[in-house]
Amino acid sequence: MSVFRAPYATDWEQSRGRMVPEDASRTRTPFQRDRDRIIHCTAFRRLQHKTQVFISPEGDHLRTRLTHSLEVSQIARSIARVLRADEDLTEAIALAHDLGHTPFGHAGEDALDLAMTHFGGFDHNDQALRVLVLLEQRYPHFDGLNLTWETLEGVVKHNGPIPDDRLNVTLNWLNPRFDLEIHTHAGIEAQIAAISDDIAYNHHDMDDGFRAGMFTVDQICDTVPHVGKAFAEVRKEEPDAPEPVQVSEAVRRLIGDMVGDVLTCTRRNLEKHKPISAEDVRNAGVPMVRFTDAMKENERQIKAFLYDVMYRAPSVTRERQEGARIIKDLFTYFTEVRDALDMNWLKAYPRAVNEPWERIVADYIAGMTDRFAKRLHKRIFRGED
Template identity: 50%
Template sequence: MRPHGEHWRAPYACDPARSRGRLFPEEASPTRSEYQRDRDRIIHSGAFRRLKHKTQVFVYHEGDHYRTRLTHTIEVSQIARAIARSLGLDEDLAEALALSHDLGHTPFGHTGEDALDACMAACGGFDHNAQALRIVTRLERRYAAYDGLNLTWETLEGLVKHNGPLLDAQGRPFGRYAERGVPGAILEYDAVHDLGLATYASAEAQVAALADDIAYDAHDIDDGLRAELFDLADLKRVPFLAELLGDIERRYPGLERHRTIHELIRRVITRFVEDVTIESERRLAALAPADADAVRRADGPVIAFSPAFMEADKSIKGFLYPNMYRAPRVMQVRAEADRVVRELFGRFCAEPDLMPEEWHRGLAGADEGRRARRVADYIAGMTDRYALSEHRRLFDATPELR
């Protein structure tokens, strides 16, 4: 690993001076690189600000200290920058991708996404990755010359492909899209601005994806402990966490609970960041990519956990799934949130005029698919509290989600 604070650019890093550009060409900035401009456009977008009031796991009013989509996104960004710097990658691109990776999420976390996906089953479904692309290429309307944010090719590519290729070499849907197919929004945009859906994304995009996993593992443990869904003793069923807790107990016997939790979370993040850096350096050395495109053409990801830490990641998620994401208290809230989204969708599809004028404009005579997609766009952009407010406006009874 490179010494802390040492800046360098690896040959396989994305170089903003050699960006493939934007769909709508623009003059270069005299003060910022192309990826810095992308990062800044994302931060100043309406979709980014709304992350403040979108659920991570718990709904927004359960407490000020639980993660929201915004705090989670900031934490992912910090981890991504740290890994990118260690590997000689472009930190600004890694940060832009970390900041944008959750823009397409609905209110009420994955519950909202699942509900919208079910509502849209007959019209192409709903996918938060595809929705993020729609936001940054169509739905944000801030500029006089175009819709969207007009981000660079590298940022759009990373946004769509950070978890790997979407198509195989024969052009068939691949990976998570193998069964259902690649979302139409992605294919439509790719037809006018080829994102290379059959290759891996840049190393910077792969860093952002792993940073997301690290942040989830660490901070969902923290939030689950804070919510008393499980306790520190329960975490010892996960060997990786038991080892870290044992080290804390030996170094600081009798340490109070809240300091123990912070020490644990620090160690989880540090150990995973160090592992992904070392494993990625090993993979990059073996591949010896001459440039960023060589990373894209590789047979597998170059940014990854070691086998031991893949198992640690799997075991943490295996613990959190039943003990947090499927805990009875959380499942009760999820069921009520699901009802809110489904009822809003049905009402707006039946009566589009109930949406603000800018959202129902032009829907007179529209077919079912176009109307449903507009409604899905509107609901997906809602914060938790706005969705509840809209539900109270339209229905006699709205759940408290507590």
């Protein structure tokens, strides 16, 4: 398994291990076991019914957090293979990156963060760590999934090194036991997973926007030049293809262009810095895996367009406001009526960290799916089943 690994890749044989030592698997590397534990965990299954853009989408073909995570992992694994990084570690980090999301997407996260203002706030990246090290209850001898140091590092540093003002109670509890070296960059596998997230959500959200009728092909082509170029090429080469097929083909090419750009830029960085170990990547002071400046501008233009015509569209805004209201109501109710919180869930709550009641409530709400939160809200506030 070591023959094709680049010198700067993470070596599974040199993993720093797990917080609770376990016997090695006879058939899987440590990172393969991490990936499998993530896929089999409850929080991963819940992503099927958590918002990506549209809350509780009616369309069968619109994306959820689960399908987004799978798409990120596919892009990440492809990049890792070309760069000869550890594919299994890359995939594990990509699959775990959204496990901390609340119901109702970023609207739910913002509402829960506001409710938790005086209790440490709420951040979905931090919550993903809580899920992995505390909240999942599947094993008799430890809380969480007991993942390797390298996988947890990748999840914690999804957005890069952690500044001191982003330290939270979970990291403060975990780090003395399992030093994640929060001020350095992550290994190359985590950097690949993070940039694959950007590639996936930009283009797949654009695809969903077309399917949902939020904007037309001509609208985005007139606003975002490189997208217009891709569609012009597809229309010229495949003039008889139905528009949905042309959209899929253009999105595929745009993703391919971004992946190619990442590979080009990363190879230049690797040649410049010449890392000969995973530690060299972590301590380089800059990320190895990046877009070129030109592609960063393309990414900015896509994001700006999607924010203007999709994320801030009246219909999406109304859904977001409704989701935020549900989160606020549930948080207020469960903090005031403690006996109402699900006792079976509470019995399984970890005692490893001494949490205020508000954090326990936040953990409970963050784990809900969109439809469960809606149903529970109706039952509590309208008396409907």
